[in-house]
Amino acid sequence: MSIPPLPDNAISLRQLTKTYKGEKGRPGRRALDAVDLDVPRGAFFGLLGPNGAGKSTLINILAGLVRKTAGEARIWDRDIVREERAARCAIGIVPQELNLDPFFTPRELLEMQAGLYGVPPRERRTEEILDAVGLGDKADAYARTLSGGMRRRLLVAKAMVHSPPVLILDEPTAGVDIELRRQLWDHVRELNRQGTTILLTTHYLEEAEELCDRIAIINHGRVVACDSTPALLRRFDNKTMTLTLKQPLDALPAPLAALGAELREGGSQIHLAYRAASQPVDQILEAVRQSGLSIHDLSTEEADLEDIFLQVTRADNAATNGQGSAAA
Numbered sequence: 001m002s003i004p005p006l007p008d009n010a011i012s013l014r015q016l017t018k019t020y021k022g023e024k025g026r027p028g029r030r031a032l033d034a035v036d037l038d039v040p041r042g043a044f045f046g047l048l049g050p051n052g053a054g055k056s057t058l059i060n061i062l063a064g065l066v067r068k069t070a071g072e073a074r075i076w077d078r079d080i081v082r083e084e085r086a087a088r089c090a091i092g093i094v095p096q097e098l099n100l101d102p103f104f105t106p107r108e109l110l111e112m113q114a115g116l117y118g119v120p121p122r123e124r125r126t127e128e129i130l131d132a133v134g135l136g137d138k139a140d141a142y143a144r145t146l147s148g149g150m151r152r153r154l155l156v157a158k159a160m161v162h163s164p165p166v167l168i169l170d171e172p173t174a175g176v177d178i179e180l181r182r183q184l185w186d187h188v189r190e191l192n193r194q195g196t197t198i199l200l201t202t203h204y205l206e207e208a209e210e211l212c213d214r215i216a217i218i219n220h221g222r223v224v225a226c227d228s229t230p231a232l233l234r235r236f237d238n239k240t241m242t243l244t245l246k247q248p249l250d251a252l253p254a255p256l257a258a259l260g261a262e263l264r265e266g267g268s269q270i271h272l273a274y275r276a277a278s279q280p281v282d283q284i285l286e287a288v289r290q291s292g293l294s295i296h297d298l299s300t301e302e303a304d305l306e307d308i309f310l311q312v313t314r315a316d317n318a319a320t321n322g323q324g325s326a327a328a
């Protein structure tokens with residue numbers, strides 16, 4: 001038997017649409033609207049979006065918990081409907097909720113999960129997986145005696161028992177303290193290094209910026225940005241400069257006002273947003289020189305994912321509202 005070639009995309013969505021039925025004659029709710037999305041094999045992929053954007057719906061469709069209305073979804077090149085079992089075996093899902101049976105031990109939970117996926121006893125890696133998530137010494141403790149962080153790691157272990165090539169983490173660090181978040185990320189990064197494709201949803205944007213090599217932003221059920229993380233950050237190319245003055249000013253000098261600067265901190269700071277590609281720093285410094293200011297300190301800051309996320313979703317909200325009023 002020949003081994004099938006590895007797919008280029010671990011997850012591939014085409015025109016994926018979900019409309020939840022409205023109750024008692026109310027109109028339905030479109031949670032996903034013709035989503036096209038590719039998660040390349042081997043990626044550490046971030047799926048971001050404000051509350052209600054459709055992230056859980058997307059993940060629940062992949063998990064087989066929600067039925068799509070239209071379009072196509074493939075996991076590891078298997079259609080989630082026509083090749084449901086193969087598609088399901090290709091993913092492990094770490095859910096949002098800490099839904100563990102408190103009366104089982106980590107060892108028992110992993111063994112049961114392996115049984116559910118039909119992993120034969122001789123191929124099970126229970127000890128190895130528990131060690132990998134730092135729960136080797138808790139293998140026989142009741143789940144209810146584990147801390148929140150340990151339970152979270154146990155859920156990651158549970159998702160890995162059938163060695164899926166794709167791991168989906170849905171808000172895995174909500175409410176987890178910084179130390180445990182670090183541990184969890186070290187482990188997930190290691191899985192990614194070893195070849196597991198990771199799809200992550202998180203509200204912690206600095207976490208996504210640090211971990212993900214590719215990011216998609218969804219809003220109102222549509223993909224509004226999708227790019228490699230550096231390209232996404234570059235695309236926006238927004239910087240801010242803060243000048244701290246030796247003497248506070250009453251009014252902004254004209255050359256700096258012309259660049260859109262603002263006076264802050266009772267006139268002791270000048271704040272300026274600029275695009276490095278179209279407005280070189282020497283132009284700004286020339287305006288400072290012309291203004292005859294004495295500068296105590298100067299700092300610049302790059303736009304981060306948080307800024308970009310807000311820009312992209314606000315622009316999309318404005319466009320959507322505009323369409324709404326045009327149609328009305």
Ligand SMILES: Nc1ncnc2c1ncn2[C@@H]1O[C@H](COP(=O)(O)OP(=O)(O)OP(=O)(O)O)[C@@H](O)[C@H]1O
Pocket residue numbers: 020021029030031049050051052053054055056057058
């Ligand atoms: N079972 C359901 N029945 C009806 N509407 C639903 C159902 N589940 C979700 N929705 C609606 O679909 C939209 C998308 O919800 P979804 O939970 O997928 O968003 P999300 O991006 O995961 O949000 P959050 O970050 O808050 O979890 C929302 O408007 C939500 O109210």
